[in-house]
Amino acid sequence: MPTVSVHASQPYEVLIDDRTIDDVGAVARQTAGGTRALVISDSHVAPHYLARVRTSLTDAGYQVADHVFPAGEESKTLATYGACLEAAARAQLGRGDVVVALGGGVVGDVAGFAAATYMRGCHCVQVPTSLLAMVDSSVGGKTAVDLPQGKNLAGAFFQPSAVVADTRALDTLSDAFFKDGAGEVAKYGAIADEGLFARLERGLSRSDADLPAVIARCVEIKRDLVEADEREAGVRRYLNFGHTLGHAIERLSGFTESHGCAVVTGMCLISRAAAAMGRCEAVVPQRIDAFARTHGYATTTRYSADDLYRAALSDKKRQGDTMPVVVAPAIGRCEVVPLSLPDFRTWIERAL
Numbered sequence: 088m089p090t091v092s093v094h095a096s097q098p099y100e101v102l103i104d105d106r107t108i109d110d111v112g113a114v115a116r117q118t119a120g121g122t123r124a125l126v127i128s129d130s131h132v133a134p135h136y137l138a139r140v141r142t143s144l145t146d147a148g149y150q151v152a153d154h155v156f157p158a159g160e161e162s163k164t165l166a167t168y169g170a171c172l173e174a175a176a177r178a179q180l181g182r183g184d185v186v187v188a189l190g191g192g193v194v195g196d197v198a199g200f201a202a203a204t205y206m207r208g209c210h211c212v213q214v215p216t217s218l219l220a221m222v223d224s225s226v227g228g229k230t231a232v233d234l235p236q237g238k239n240l241a242g243a244f245f246q247p248s249a250v251v252a253d254t255r256a257l258d259t260l261s262d263a264f265f266k267d268g269a270g271e272v273a274k275y276g277a278i279a280d281e282g283l284f285a286r287l288e289r290g291l292s293r294s295d296a297d298l299p300a301v302i303a304r305c306v307e308i309k310r311d312l313v314e315a316d317e318r319e320a321g322v323r324r325y326l327n328f329g330h331t332l333g334h335a336i337e338r339l340s341g342f343t344e345s346h347g348c349a350v351v352t353g354m355c356l357i358s359r360a361a362a363a364m365g366r367c368e369a370v371v372p373q374r375i376d377a378f379a380r381t382h383g384y385a386t387t388t389r390y391s392a393d394d395l396y397r398a399a400l401s402d403k404k405r406q407g408d409t410m411p412v413v414v415a416p417a418i419g420r421c422e423v424v425p426l427s428l429p430d431f432r433t434w435i436e437r438a439l
């Protein structure tokens with residue numbers, strides 16, 4: 088089964104169906120060490136998997152504590168982060184001990200940030216249970232919480248000791264969140280691998296025999312970009328394809344639009360604009376639109392160019408008067424086009 092080795096500032100392995108949820112303890116023992124473990128999870132994931140993870144950690148010789156917070160992006164706050172730190176202190180974790188992040192991207196981001204800062208950094212094993220977390224958030228070392236002023240505004244770069252992705256855990260994930268994660272999978276194909284995009288055009292379901300291989304390919308693509316550019320000064324920005332307008336849609340909807348679905352719409356919009364402005368082949372928006380339509384994602388948005396422009400201006404990726412926009416000149420290729428703000432405004436009009 089696929090294992091992807093990541094050589095970031097700290098090397099680690101992403102084990103995809105190579106180990107199961109029941110092997111988390113053994114993996115933590117091998118990669119992180121320590122004597123105490125704090126499992127952090129949320130209220131949807133814990134009832135399914137917390138007991139198994141606790142047992143595996145106990146069997147591996149850890150003294151185990153857990154901390155479960157309410158599921159959902161609303162929990163990705165400083166308060167939840169603070170409660171995780173306090174849970175670590177109550178469980179008397181030391182710097183050599185391990186936080187296990189058991190859940191989707193929210194748990195991974197919050198627990199990862201807690202591990203990054205508890206005693207100035209202990210160990211973290213990521214156990215992603217959503218498709219999005221398996222292909223994206225558990226790999227690459229970005230951790231964060233949201234502030235009232237915006238998403239992911241407080242955080243740290245912090246690489247895990249290991250990532251244990253057990254695709255059987257996806258059986259309990261809702262269809263809506265599976266589809267959401269599949270949107271990010273399509274993004275990887277669009278920016279780096281035409282074959283992967285073609286595979287996604289046929290649709291992805293959790294019973295597909297090649298699902299672990301598809302996830303592994305996404306992790307490899309992210310790994311390659313992160314290794315080349317861990318702190319996002321260059322090619323790591325390719326991962327933001329579809330995200331500038333996708334984030335704008337999420338924000339305008341008050342976050343009722345889910346991230347992966349908004350990203351697919353963002354890919355449709357920016358590719359339509361790029362084609363109109365002569366920056367990509369016409370077939371790119373055609374294929375991305377067809378993918379979106381076939382698999383139930385919106386190809387456009389009800390928001391106006393003005394709304395999108397204003398919402399996009401607060402994007403963290405903006406650099407003063409320049410908006411770096413990620414474009415796929417062909418399916419499977421990627422580049423960053425720095426646009427002046429007036430040009431960016433024109434692009435949005437051409438996208439709608």
Ligand SMILES: NC(=O)c1ccc[n+]([C@@H]2O[C@H](COP(=O)([O-])OP(=O)(O)OC[C@H]3O[C@@H](n4cnc5c(N)ncnc54)[C@H](O)[C@@H]3O)[C@@H](O)[C@H]2O)c1
Nearest residue numbers: 131158191192193194216217219220223224229256259260
């Ligand atoms: N750090 C990064 O690089 C990075 C990258 C992309 C996204 N993110 C972050 O990830 C978050 C989104 O991640 P997400 O979509 O996984 O959201 P999430 O963590 O909220 O999970 C989605 C929902 O599915 C539930 N769930 C997860 N796994 C389950 C399972 N196996 N069975 C039953 N229910 C399950 C969760 O409880 C939640 O209700 C956002 O906060 C985003 O900012 C981070």
Ligand SMILES: [Zn+2]
Nearest residue numbers: 271330346350
């Ligand atoms: Zn994303």
